[in-house]
Amino acid sequence: MSAARIRASVVLTAYIKHRRHPAWTAFYIKQKDIINDQFGLSHFNWNVDDTNYHILRTGCYPYVKYHCTKAPYVNLEIDNLFYGTLKVVNLGIPLVLYGLAGLMFAKHKEFILVEGKMSSFKVSKGRDGRQVIVFSKEDFSHSTYKLLVQHNLTICEKWLVIPEQDLIEQTGLTLTAIRQIQKLASDKVCPIIKAIKVDPAKTFDWSFGSRRLDSSFQCLLREGKVLEIWGSSGSGKTQVALQMCASIPPNFCSAYISTEGDISTSRLFDLCIARGMTTANCDVQTCNTVESFTDCVLRQLPLLLAQKPVKLIVIDSIAAPFRAGEVEGGGVRRAQKIRSIGQQLKYLASEFKVLVIILNQATDHPLKGKQPALGMTWSYLINSRLRIEKIENSTLIGARRISIEKSACIKMGTYVDCVIQKEGLL
Amino acid sequence: MTLPITSLPIPQSTVKYLSSRNIVHLSDVLKTFPWLDTYSYEDVEVQIEELNLPEVHRNLLTDFLINHFQKPVFQTSKTVKQSIPIITFCSSLDTLLCGGILPNEIVEFLGEPSSGTSQLCMQLAVDCSIPQMFGGRACKSLLIDCNGDICKIRLKQMATAALGHLNLIASNAEEKAVSSKLTADDLLSKVNTARCTNYTQLIALINAVSNDCCYGAIIIDALATHFRHEFEDMRQRTNILAELSNKLHKLCIDFPVSLVIVNQVRMDGEGSIQPCLGESWSHTATRRVFLRRVSSDIYSATIMKGKRSGESANFRISSRGIRDCPS
Numbered sequence A: 001m002s003a004a005r006i007r008a009s010v011v012l013t014a015y016i017k018h019r020r021h022p023a024w025t026a027f028y029i030k031q032k033d034i035i036n037d038q039f040g041l042s043h044f045n046w047n048v049d050d051t052n053y054h055i056l057r058t059g060c061y062p063y064v065k066y067h068c069t070k071a072p073y074v075n076l077e078i079d080n081l082f083y084g085t086l087k088v089v090n091l092g093i094p095l096v097l098y099g100l101a102g103l104m105f106a107k108h109k110e111f112i113l114v115e116g117k118m119s120s121f122k123v124s125k126g127r128d129g130r131q132v133i134v135f136s137k138e139d140f141s142h143s144t145y146k147l148l149v150q151h152n153l154t155i156c157e158k159w160l161v162i163p164e165q166d167l168i169e170q171t172g173l174t175l176t177a178i179r180q181i182q183k184l185a186s187d188k189v190c191p192i193i194k195a196i197k198v199d200p201a202k203t204f205d206w207s208f209g210s211r212r213l214d215s216s217f218q219c220l221l222r223e224g225k226v227l228e229i230w231g232s233s234g235s236g237k238t239q240v241a242l243q244m245c246a247s248i249p250p251n252f253c254s255a256y257i258s259t260e261g262d263i264s265t266s267r268l269f270d271l272c273i274a275r276g277m278t279t280a281n282c283d284v285q286t287c288n289t290v291e292s293f294t295d296c297v298l299r300q301l302p303l304l305l306a307q308k309p310v311k312l313i314v315i316d317s318i319a320a321p322f323r324a325g326e327v328e329g330g331g332v333r334r335a336q337k338i339r340s341i342g343q344q345l346k347y348l349a350s351e352f353k354v355l356v357i358i359l360n361q362a363t364d365h366p367l368k369g370k371q372p373a374l375g376m377t378w379s380y381l382i383n384s385r386l387r388i389e390k391i392e393n394s395t396l397i398g399a400r401r402i403s404i405e406k407s408a409c410i411k412m413g414t415y416v417d418c419v420i421q422k423e424g425l426l
Numbered sequence B: 001m002t003l004p005i006t007s008l009p010i011p012q013s014t015v016k017y018l019s020s021r022n023i024v025h026l027s028d029v030l031k032t033f034p035w036l037d038t039y040s041y042e043d044v045e046v047q048i049e050e051l052n053l054p055e056v057h058r059n060l061l062t063d064f065l066i067n068h069f070q071k072p073v074f075q076t077s078k079t080v081k082q083s084i085p086i087i088t089f090c091s092s093l094d095t096l097l098c099g100g101i102l103p104n105e106i107v108e109f110l111g112e113p114s115s116g117t118s119q120l121c122m123q124l125a126v127d128c129s130i131p132q133m134f135g136g137r138a139c140k141s142l143l144i145d146c147n148g149d150i151c152k153i154r155l156k157q158m159a160t161a162a163l164g165h166l167n168l169i170a171s172n173a174e175e176k177a178v179s180s181k182l183t184a185d186d187l188l189s190k191v192n193t194a195r196c197t198n199y200t201q202l203i204a205l206i207n208a209v210s211n212d213c214c215y216g217a218i219i220i221d222a223l224a225t226h227f228r229h230e231f232e233d234m235r236q237r238t239n240i241l242a243e244l245s246n247k248l249h250k251l252c253i254d255f256p257v258s259l260v261i262v263n264q265v266r267m268d269g270e271g272s273i274q275p276c277l278g279e280s281w282s283h284t285a286t287r288r289v290f291l292r293r294v295s296s297d298i299y300s301a302t303i304m305k306g307k308r309s310g311e312s313a314n315f316r317i318s319s320r321g322i323r324d325c326p327s
Helices: A010-016 A077-089 A093-105 A141-150 A155-163 A164-171 A174-190 A210-218 A237-246 A266-274 A292-308 A320-326 A328-353 A376-381 B012-020 B026-032 B041-050 B054-069 B091-096 B119-130 B152-169 B172-181 B184-188 B197-212 B223-227 B233-253
Strands: A024-029 A043-048 A051-060 A063-070 A108-114 A116-125 A227-229 A253-258 A281-284 A310-316 A355-360 A362-365 A369-372 A386-392 A399-406 A415-421 B108-113 B139-145 B191-195 B217-221 B258-263 B265-269 B273-275 B286-292 B298-305 B312-318 B321-323
Touching: A010 A043, A010 A051, A010 A063, A010 A386, A043 A077, A063 A237, A116 B026, A155 A174, A155 B197, A164 A174, A164 A292, A174 B139, A174 B197, A210 A386, A210 A399, A227 A237, A237 A253, A237 A266, A237 A310, A237 A355, A253 A292, A253 B119, A281 A292, A292 A310, A292 A320, A292 A328, A292 B298, A320 A328, A328 A355, A328 A376, A328 B139, B091 B217, B091 B298, B091 B312, B108 B233, B119 B139, B119 B152, B119 B191, B119 B258, B119 B321, B139 B197, B152 B172, B152 B184, B152 B321, B172 B184, B197 B233, B223 B258, B233 B258
Parallel strands: A227 A355, A227 A386, A253 A281, A253 A310, A310 A355, B108 B258, B108 B286, B139 B191, B139 B217, B217 B258
Antiparallel strands: A024 A063, A024 A116, A043 A051, A051 A063, A108 A116, A362 A369, A386 A399, A399 A415, B265 B273, B286 B298, B298 B312, B312 B321
16 A cells, blocks of 8 residues: 655554553564654664653564563663664674565554554564454455544444444444444454363363372363462462472473562472472562552563463462552552452463462451451452461371362362472472 | 214214215224234225225324224233243252243342352253253253353263253153263253453353344353453443343343343442442342352352342252252
């Protein structure tokens, strides 16, 4: 599509705005379609509506690739110089290859209205948190599609949410036409309806790292589920989580988010050595405040899942940031934050087919005794719940009882007794 | 019907014309124009034009006939159809629900976390596929999973238990033949699931189903889940919920489908338990049942809205599914 040439900086700003300020995104644009006003810039800060982005710009003939990451302002001059030199040293040959690869990989085109002019881009399939389902150009006649682009209505979800009357006023289409587009949007967004099949062949096996626990509680470990393990301090929650990480097969990996200070990596290695393994594929992240934790779950975790074959996510104490830090806006806001984190974890679990383990602290209830922290709001957001506690009056040191408190497939109150040893909980 | 037409509020000229055609009593009208009962307004006009009357009479006659004989749009309530309810396999709960969940109605279950709502949903889905000769509906069911709580292994367990029960109650040879041939997978093949991860997916799914609904029951496990966050603007939420409520009602009118909705509860300022989704949503369901966990495996259900309101019953969740409490 031929279009008047536009300045590259304008396109960059418009694109980020159009994608509603994603955490991460990338796109290709044809060199001849734009006026290059960012020559010599390879890695630089870019401010869009008070949000700072780090832009990695590479010319890869016949395209220019832009790679944008949301991040606070950092001085990038040295980086810029480095990338610039690198390009000169390589004579730009890898960049031409990159351009050809871009031609092959870029999946779909997007049209964005920039200062009243249409321009076409190739957009590589980027993942910014949740994937948005958009209408493609083939779905409509050219004029209708242009109309949708003009009114910024290419996102299918919008058609399901905005009332019919508003859509008529905005677009000027007839009611029948709007109903048709709504139907199309429904078909695109609608999840797949599956008949129930209980097939014995499973795709992946998780393990508690203890044969006894596995034999009793295997049905809790399924893809797409969120399992909570709670207990008072020193009951061995972290132990269970670590040994689950350690028993992930070598070609997969796990993600461990700790909110109660640094996780002792030495503990993980000790565990691995005791079990006769050399390494553990575990990505570790530490968060201390509600903000950093929210950012980690909502933004960084999807990125990690898109890049690595993660099969297990562990969150070491969901309660810690919410109990310690004051959340702006009080109790209602706190409950909303907890809900959005819980929903995001469920979404990630079912989308990427992983298992999520969440450790929770105990709290003292004046009437009911020891209870899991965070109350009812949180209890709605988990699929199953295990309790781990010390066995009183036991002759064995490190004896623990693990019992079911919520599950769809195991009777409530079923328990298994274990002992903590050097190799972990057995 | 024996009223003379002279007593009717119609012009003298029309009366004269009608008398000339031997129409004296109201009952004669129906004899002369036997099509009156079955035609609508437009059809009556066409029919009268075919009589080739003078125009004055034609218009007056049309008005007369329409005003006196056209049937009202409202329909007199039909006698209750012999429709089969979905049973829960627990006699105390079935009694509480007046025999089970009927087609064309919306029943809402609500309760705290782990109060047995998901278990009840799975049980109802399995029970839909029981053959008619055993009192089931023998229909397909759609289990919409918003929470990820639906467990295939549990569904299989319930189906196997249900099959065992059918074998037990089969009394004659024909029933025995059917029940012995049936397998748990046959029962489960009629149960369909769909996982929704946000509210737009749920709306899209309901839209898609409303076009052509082949299910006897649609069960939405925790509809409230996706409407309790993501919304900054509460007015938008109310609008979307009202729209959804309309769609569900329409679905219930258009198709013989039973709708089961699961709602959540919240604590209000005084610490008492209230249903979620606000006041306007509470008008959606025709019946509302509150579930509560009493002790380790005993649960209780209380009707909050609808027939037998205020009454409650106890049930038990065993490994086989929802069953009666041992007396």
